[in-house]
Amino acid sequence: MTISTEALEILARQEIEVPSWAYGNSGTRFKVFSTPGTPRTVQEKISDAAQVHKHTGLAPTVALHYPWDKVDDFGELRSFAEGLGMKLGTINSNTFQDDAYKFGSLTHSDPAVRRMAIDHHLQCVDVMDATGSRDLKIWLADGSNYPGQADIRTRQDLLHESLVEIYDRLGDDQRMVLEYKFFEPAFYHMDVPDWGTSYVQVAALGDRAMVCLDTGHHAPGTNIEFIVAQLLRLGKLGSFDFNSRFYADDDLIVGAADPFQLFRIMYEVVVGGGMADDTPVAFMLDQCHNVEDKIIGQIRSVLNVQEMSARALLVDRNALHQAQRAGDVMGANGIFMDAFYTDVRADLAQWRESRGLPADPIAAYVASGYREHIEADRVGGNQASWGA
Amino acid sequence: MTISTEALEILARQEIEVPSWAYGNSGTRFKVFSTPGTPRTVQEKISDAAQVHKHTGLAPTVALHYPWDKVDDFGELRSFAEGLGMKLGTINSNTFQDDAYKFGSLTHSDPAVRRMAIDHHLQCVDVMDATGSRDLKIWLADGSNYPGQADIRTRQDLLHESLVEIYDRLGDDQRMVLEYKFFEPAFYHMDVPDWGTSYVQVAALGDRAMVCLDTGHHAPGTNIEFIVAQLLRLGKLGSFDFNSRFYADDDLIVGAADPFQLFRIMYEVVVGGGMADDTPVAFMLDQCHNVEDKIIGQIRSVLNVQEMSARALLVDRNALHQAQRAGDVMGANGIFMDAFYTDVRADLAQWRESRGLPADPIAAYVASGYREHIEADRVGGNQASWGA
């Protein structure tokens, strides 16, 4: 089985947005390890991201986190990025690190805190205007740790009210994507715990509000590709936050924990039109490289998405549907698995080279000397992490 | 803390529907144990159910399963039930035990099988007309065991088409409730795996289509009371299938595995208006008494719901909201737990007696000699189980 010309065309336009914060330090509540060469500024983060794109051709856009990536002049930052061949992408709001948000932000019982949180999001839209970003991504840490602590029901209504105000501020070409998460940092209830809640909240807003699906934000055992299929069917899959997990929101490299799951997800994306030319779906990484090299980790990640997309595009859908309709379980599964088991790496390497990219992006990056350069150069200052 | 007069009024109108199949044998794929006195006919099941109501005053309605409880004349069965002081309740369809449904029913790729499954549901509505039942409950075993086996996306559309036809057959006073389930009997994908899917499917039908929440049908760790609150907010919580679980769909006695969870659920029911006079929520049991006495198991179950409802009604909601608004986590949690820890059993026993019911329903049932009677009487014939 080889990758078809049609599939290569689809792969040629594939873009995976990388998160600025992946290049900074991250960790667990137990320890954040620092590493030589870690960026101190958003510019350095963008430079690192540009390396990923340079060697893969897959990642021309960097998502920003506000206020972690706050600068005085976002227009200037845009120019800086463009100078590196990069675009600025999704703006990620942050209402979980201010003391005021201890008991919630857009859902807080205190109108003053809600006001503050809404205003923060309005500022994010201002940033979007300057950066040319299309999407505002809202992930809320809002929730509670103890039964009785919060009024679950009322908070849904407050959330709706807050979102309406933010949604109304969006420009015609701008969108809001609302992320859901099963748990953490809240340990009893989350205000947006599942796709159903995100869906009903964005459906109440309008066409430009959509769901963001983070692959690590589900209960154990959840069939994620089903949700992908359902949201595409409903026209409400706005974006992916790709990563992988063995246990909880582990934020490992996408495809690392369960490559077959990534394949199944990409297959439903293909089936549901998510890789079409006019797809509404933004593909993004949202990962933490706690112990591994960050830039290599990002390169590995976008390649994993590319490789599994290629495998998903290999599925012989006509034969599959025939087997499905015939009730031929083993036949259908066999066709599906055949695509998954096909080693597309050599073909992709060759194709990459034909497009002026390195056959082996990781080797090319290692050989480039970039790492030695930043380790020598980035001495002193405060390494970026989740706190800044 | 004692139960208020207002709370007692609410408890006085509480009704929990019992399932006919709980009185028959059930088990696991490994073994179904039979027990002396098990009903052979639907009439015997209703007689057993009447015992639960007799001693508790809580369970005047029996849900039927079609075709397990099929009789020639459902009007006659209705009269039989009424003669025992019982009503016939929700009609449960069954599209999982016919060989034709091996690969689906309402979602099957073959139009002939879908036709058969739709017709089965139309027959169920005929039964409802005869029994005076309000609700048609649809639980689908539809799904697949292997990736690639089924076309997940298309099946959602087929499900919608099938449901439309069934919904259109409903009378003005009849409703459809669509149950969701995380897994089993399908082990890769279920066509209605979560509340979100059930919600979007019933929302596309109309006002008389609602969600049925079975407390055992969620992924590990799911915050069920959140879903209860959300569905009540959306006006789409049609009914509960009560039971409890430690692992999967264990179908244990409601409140047995996690009494505190039942308390939290009942609290959200109270908050969301689910115990109001005009509540749209039907409270039902859906359990299996694999190893325990079935009638005692059912009595225990309705009492558990009553006791946890009483505790939920004990919560000092004014004080709670004050503590919540003040960010007093321990205070709010303390108020909540205080209600849970209050032993309402003696008060309820006394109140039960004041209404002409036994203080101890299980003791009264045991003392009644009913069990000895049915063990002696029900000799020969085929004991009812899931197969019939």
Added chain:
Amino acid sequence: MTISTEALEILARQEIEVPSWAYGNSGTRFKVFSTPGTPRTVQEKISDAAQVHKHTGLAPTVALHYPWDKVDDFGELRSFAEGLGMKLGTINSNTFQDDAYKFGSLTHSDPAVRRMAIDHHLQCVDVMDATGSRDLKIWLADGSNYPGQADIRTRQDLLHESLVEIYDRLGDDQRMVLEYKFFEPAFYHMDVPDWGTSYVQVAALGDRAMVCLDTGHHAPGTNIEFIVAQLLRLGKLGSFDFNSRFYADDDLIVGAADPFQLFRIMYEVVVGGGMADDTPVAFMLDQCHNVEDKIIGQIRSVLNVQEMSARALLVDRNALHQAQRAGDVMGANGIFMDAFYTDVRADLAQWRESRGLPADPIAAYVASGYREHIEADRVGGNQASWGA
């Protein structure tokens, strides 16, 4: 990367025992589907198993279930199997389908029931003497559904006493393997729920008592390859029951739900000496083919184990250890994944042919006409299932 000569030698001696019951009907508590051609007798099951071996060369042994596969003369059955080129393997006891075992077998509080259960196992050893089987496999359904129902602590002591008596009956060349299971059919506690319990019980018996690891019998998220490594280190991994799962004990085809997990397991088997010439580890399937063709399902299963073994043997362990010692996370992971992603299927097909086996065992089986033969031949009688 190609499979080394040394690896092919290891693969050449690989044997995967198949379970007689996989050829009979199986299902869930909701429905057992029957299929044309299903065996009615143990002889027919062995004939089907012989097909798997014929086309793969991987499965020369059939495990029996007692009393499902009870015959008057097990010596004769042995000859029958040998006539088909098959051996009789592990004897699986059954103490979960007799009414007496409702509340336990080897752990029952009633000495008479324990006696009965012990005697059953002694009979199993008699069968082993006749069949030449090495292993007695004990899986216990013992447990309870409700807190308080059983005396968890005392039952561990009773289990020990019962096992001692069975162990003492074993011949010098016979072994006992004790399986553990997280839940089902008991839904509150299982008497042997985890590898720790199985280990402490068999360690208290002696060298010929070992643990049986069923890949579907763990809590969600459990790192199974860790347990494999640990048990091999302790010298107590007696056997595998291979299957796969998305949710609970789904009993799907091994490698179907998570091929990468199977790869990781086989890698630890290789590392721990489990594929050495004198390995104490018996590799067995224990699966249910509820909706798929059973013989094809079995062929697919043994091929999956073979393919993942081949991939595991591809891992460049020297390079891996070097990367591990250097703290090169991405490098080590890359070496590991490289082996997993390598498509060994063509190489294996060629090698299979070189050994006189079909390149494509499933195609060969389908082309053989065996299925048409048994469908025409096996008419009437009672199809085998878990009940018989």
Added chain:
Amino acid sequence: MTISTEALEILARQEIEVPSWAYGNSGTRFKVFSTPGTPRTVQEKISDAAQVHKHTGLAPTVALHYPWDKVDDFGELRSFAEGLGMKLGTINSNTFQDDAYKFGSLTHSDPAVRRMAIDHHLQCVDVMDATGSRDLKIWLADGSNYPGQADIRTRQDLLHESLVEIYDRLGDDQRMVLEYKFFEPAFYHMDVPDWGTSYVQVAALGDRAMVCLDTGHHAPGTNIEFIVAQLLRLGKLGSFDFNSRFYADDDLIVGAADPFQLFRIMYEVVVGGGMADDTPVAFMLDQCHNVEDKIIGQIRSVLNVQEMSARALLVDRNALHQAQRAGDVMGANGIFMDAFYTDVRADLAQWRESRGLPADPIAAYVASGYREHIEADRVGGNQASWGA
């Protein structure tokens, strides 16, 4: 049902060790909230802990964390504590916050890092000599995030070697307890992930090495009371780290998430002799008060343990065993639940008063003005948290 005199005697000698770090700030990887009055020094932590004991009479001992609680003179610290009526308890080692431990400590492939980690533990024993502590608690963050990253098998052997050296340093009256954890901070494999691993490691050391069971460190659905029963049976339950969880290692207040589970655990403790006069079991809290008042949270925690112990002691064990032996599932469960549902709070309040303690410890603490005092007093300096 009232608490028996015998039960009150048991309760009178109950002690629950509190962790020094519970009084400092804690949080998630997303945010650590600070609060006025948080201790800056270990002395201030001990002062706070003394408040818990003062109002409950339950918590005379404080566990220390090394090096978080490092002081120049631990003998002096011991005197300080004694001056407040407190003892110093378990010493908790820390090999997860030094950069050297990025890839492991006692299991690290580099002998120099293992040496450093072993030496750290030997220092901990020095501290124990000075503080008079009996127990050294070892919890290891050791593990890996990616398949292939680490040599799972070899690390078990290295762990054994490291533990031997530490064990050999212990005095005759000192013990080692080895904690296990399912996941976090490592997300692929943990070197001590389950009770089985902790058990085989400590069993290989000797009598003074035991298992530490943290109630939040298990896979979803794990029956913890079974493990409690098993470890008590094996004589290897050294200590509890109490807390509660809805999802992962949430570190909520013990009994907060599932009070019934705490009851079941305490019942097995009672049954297994864990509350006997000479119990080897140390009862400790290990919790994080991320959003709630820390001292009140600790008071609530020890009271929860006391209340559930009282309920567990209420179980009519004779009647229960009779029902168990009779196979009376509902009867046995009813006896068990009766104890759980009995509201012991008023009885305990009265008994507390009879012993010179406040009926309502939380109210007494609030009324004491201690909080206002520390908030005014502890201004400036660095609030203690996990980092120091």
